[in-house]
Amino acid sequence: MTKTYQEINDKIKNGDAVVVTAEEMIKIVEENGVKVAAEDIDIVTTGTFGPMCSSGAFLNFGHSDPPIKFDHLWLNEVHAYHGNAAVDCYLGVTRMADKRPFEYGGGNVIEELVSGKPIRLRGTSNTTDCYPLGEIDTYFTIEDLNQAVLCNPRNAYQRYHCAVNSTDRTLFTYMGKLLPNYGNAHYCGAGCLNPLTNDPDYETIGIGTRIFLGGGTGYVIGQGTQHNPKEGFGTLFVKGDLKQMRSEYLRGVNYEQYGTSMFCGVGVPIPILNEGLAKKTAIKDEDIITEIVDYGVPRRDRPKIGTSNYKELKSGVIKINRKEIKCSSMSSLYYARKIANELKEWIEDGDFLLNPPAEQLPTNTPFKPMRQTSEIKFVKDLKKEAIICYEDCDIQIVANKIINQNINHIVITDRNRKLKGIVTSFDITKAVAKNKKNLLDIITKKVITTTDNEPIEVASRKMKKNAISALPVVDDKNIVIGIISSEELM
Amino acid sequence: MTIINVMVPFRLIKRIDDYSRIINEILKHDISFNVLKFSTSSSGINLLLDVPEEKVNTITISLRQNEIQVNKKGRVVLDKDMCIDCGACVSLCPTDALYFKEDTSVGLEEEKCLGCLICIDSCPRGAIEESK
Numbered sequence: 001m002t003k004t005y006q007e008i009n010d011k012i013k014n015g016d017a018v019v020v021t022a023e024e025m026i027k028i029v030e031e032n033g034v035k036v037a038a039e040d041i042d043i044v045t046t047g048t049f050g051p052m053c054s055s056g057a058f059l060n061f062g063h064s065d066p067p068i069k070f071d072h073l074w075l076n077e078v079h080a081y082h083g084n085a086a087v088d089c090y091l092g093v094t095r096m097a098d099k100r101p102f103e104y105g106g107g108n109v110i111e112e113l114v115s116g117k118p119i120r121l122r123g124t125s126n127t128t129d130c131y132p133l134g135e136i137d138t139y140f141t142i143e144d145l146n147q148a149v150l151c152n153p154r155n156a157y158q159r160y161h162c163a164v165n166s167t168d169r170t171l172f173t174y175m176g177k178l179l180p181n182y183g184n185a186h187y188c189g190a191g192c193l194n195p196l197t198n199d200p201d202y203e204t205i206g207i208g209t210r211i212f213l214g215g216g217t218g219y220v221i222g223q224g225t226q227h228n229p230k231e232g233f234g235t236l237f238v239k240g241d242l243k244q245m246r247s248e249y250l251r252g253v254n255y256e257q258y259g260t261s262m263f264c265g266v267g268v269p270i271p272i273l274n275e276g277l278a279k280k281t282a283i284k285d286e287d288i289i290t291e292i293v294d295y296g297v298p299r300r301d302r303p304k305i306g307t308s309n310y311k312e313l314k315s316g317v318i319k320i321n322r323k324e325i326k327c328s329s330m331s332s333l334y335y336a337r338k339i340a341n342e343l344k345e346w347i348e349d350g351d352f353l354l355n356p357p358a359e360q361l362p363t364n365t366p367f368k369p370m371r372q373t374s375e376i377k378f379v380k381d382l383k384k385e386a387i388i389c390y391e392d393c394d395i396q397i398v399a400n401k402i403i404n405q406n407i408n409h410i411v412i413t414d415r416n417r418k419l420k421g422i423v424t425s426f427d428i429t430k431a432v433a434k435n436k437k438n439l440l441d442i443i444t445k446k447v448i449t450t451t452d453n454e455p456i457e458v459a460s461r462k463m464k465k466n467a468i469s470a471l472p473v474v475d476d477k478n479i480v481i482g483i484i485s486s487e488e489l490m
Numbered sequence: 491m492t493i494i495n496v497m498v499p500f501r502l503i504k505r506i507d508d509y510s511r512i513i514n515e516i517l518k519h520d521i522s523f524n525v526l527k528f529s530t531s532s533s534g535i536n537l538l539l540d541v542p543e544e545k546v547n548t549i550t551i552s553l554r555q556n557e558i559q560v561n562k563k564g565r566v567v568l569d570k571d572m573c574i575d576c577g578a579c580v581s582l583c584p585t586d587a588l589y590f591k592e593d594t595s596v597g598l599e600e601e602k603c604l605g606c607l608i609c610i611d612s613c614p615r616g617a618i619e620e621s622k
Contacts, residue, residue, distance in 0.1 A: 049574075050576070051576075051614070172611075176578040176612055176614075177578070177582060177608075177611065177612040179582065184581035184582055185581060186578065186581060251574050251615070253574075253614035253615055254614055254615075254616070255614050256611040256612065261614075263574055263576070316580070316581075316590070326580075326581045326582075327581055328577040328578065328579075328580035328581035328590075329576060329577040329578075329580075330576055330577070330578050331576060332574055332575045332576045332577070332594075333575075333577075333590075333594040334575040334593065334594040334595040334596075335574065335575060337594065
């Protein structure tokens with residue numbers, strides 16, 4: 001059995017097309033089998049609604065009088081990119097407001113723009129003979145723009161991994177707030193409703209595919225950036241006219257200590273051209289496997305500590321080393337369903353036709369890491385020998401060592417060099433002032449440490465974040481093997 | 491264990507001894523408890539205590555007799571106009587006060603909220619606020 005786009009579109013126009021969501025398709029295939037489902041069902045709708053950092057909008061303001069060619073411009077104090085013609089710009093959603101970063105960003109501006117609110121435009125120029133205006137400060141609404149085009153280089157990940165945190169402190173990441181010691185887990189994506197999951201071989205999704213985008217109509221314009229089909233991490237490059245979108249499906253967000261982004265609603269209709277597509281669109285949550293990744297290791301290749309599937313993820317609890325961990329999503333399943341249902345209604349109403357892609361998405365794009373021509377340095381490259389005192393050492397001796405060796409930090413260990421604490425020259429001064437005699441009373445016992453293979457940048461961030469100037473270097477048994485201080489990092 | 495909010499008004503604590511007197515008031519009932527959070531507000535000292543469930547009544551009565559406010563009521567509010575039903579807060583909530591409803595939208599059962607406030611900075615929409 002095969003169907004053509006033409007046949008399906010004729011049915012849509014006649015109001016005869018049978019449209020179901022990807023969730024409904026599962027039951028239909030289960031009850032009637034693939035063969036019958038392929039004949040009965042014409043279109044399966046999908047949807048996803050999550051934070052999509054690689055999003056933004058091209059805007060054209062029209063010319064001012066006298067004309068200006070922007071050098072820099074800000075929309076509600078968010079710096080937009082200008083590297084095109086005089087009054088074009090690109091506003092990215094992760095760009096944060098100059099004066100209130102981590103609070104307001106490009107995503108918020110797009111949400112406000114689409115909801116019809118006035119936006120402040122402030123711009124400066126170097127001035128030219130043809131563009132003499134040096135500065136502008138004005139307000140506009142979306143109606144005033146010539147073009148407002150949502151253009152997102154990477155949206156709608158086929159699937160995403162699940163994030164946990166093995167460290168002893170809370171992490172604030174783009175995967176949300178991750179509690180220490182595997183205290184919780186976060187995943188992203190709508191599982192069986194995800195657009196690319198339902199067409200994993202990209203038979204029907206490609207350049208020109210008409211889609212639901214931000215509550216309006218949009219198009220796939222190619223493979224998304226970092227499209228990684230071999231690993232099942234395909235992505236979409238999409239665009240659409242912002243003027244017909246709705247702010248309900250474009251929501252500015254701000255993640256604590258990470259920054260701003262935007263939730264973007266994407267829904268893709270999948271024509272059931274053959275039995276293969278009927279089978280693929282019936283994919284269940286339990287068959288979509290993803291990896292559990294430790295965000296406690298701030299490296300490109302974060303350790304994978306297990307696998308899960310979207311059924312388990314959606315259940316709210318995953319298991320790691322037999323321990324149950326509370327799990328929730330960063331994306332909204334509620335809105336994903338709403339999008340799949342709304343797209344279904346559009347098609348049923350005859351307003352939305354399907355079209356074959358001009359070119360299919362590639363299935364063999366390589367996914368490469370960044371080429372770094374300068375070597376990255378690790379703690380082991382810059383560490384020094386730690387000056388150590390045992391825990392039962394006299395404060396006087398510790399003080400002498402600080403003076404004689406001209407250092408600021410003494411690492412306190414047991415006889416086997418196992419880390420017990422750290423003491424600074426300031427701690428010694430304090431001990432003298434308060435007449436304290438016992439070393440254990442003045443040392444810092446909860447020590448922030450580093451390891452040989454930690455990149456210098458990571459160690460440096462630890463010091464900055466904790467407002468300290470040295471980190472003992474320990475091995476996996478907490479044995480002290482050196483120290484690194486802010487002086488080495490200068 | 492059950493978590494309760496205890497607010498000791500500043501007027502009750504003039505000297506450090508007053509503070510120990512209050513703690514002793516709890517300890518005399520032979521209750522072992524955890525102080526989860528210690529903070530000060532304009533009105534007094536707030537303690538978030540983790541106490542054994544069967545002792546909640548005893549401890550509440552005893553503290554109230556000493557003019558100390560005790561409550562188990564919700565401490566956050568969820569602004570559904572701002573909420574986008576993502577769930578970034580749900581995994582953090584120790585008591586399932588923030589949860590996914592049947593229709594997968596996010597809800598708050600205020601009765602269950604302990605006021606640990608761990609969820610507040612997890613919300614990318616600023617939709618969760620401490621109740622006044």
